[in-house]
Amino acid sequence: MADRSQTASVTLLLAPGSRLVAADLVLQRAAARKHASRRTRGFRVSVGASVPRRAFRPPPQVDSAVLVVRRL
Numbered sequence: 001m002a003d004r005s006q007t008a009s010v011t012l013l014l015a016p017g018s019r020l021v022a023a024d025l026v027l028q029r030a031a032a033r034k035h036a037s038r039r040t041r042g043f044r045v046s047v048g049a050s051v052p053r054r055a056f057r058p059p060p061q062v063d064s065a066v067l068v069v070r071r072l
Contacts, residue, residue: 032065
């Protein structure tokens, strides 16, 4: 299950009036897929590279992925 703080942070970044131009965010893989599957007005959102748990110390319980966000 995706962490609520990740979802809230991404929702805030993509909200109407946001001045965000581009971002590459490392999130839990489930959260990255969830955000990439939603229609987001004014942004192109996709899942980028996977980041395995072993890339972190200490390793988390789940794998991660990069959420790629670009303003249209």
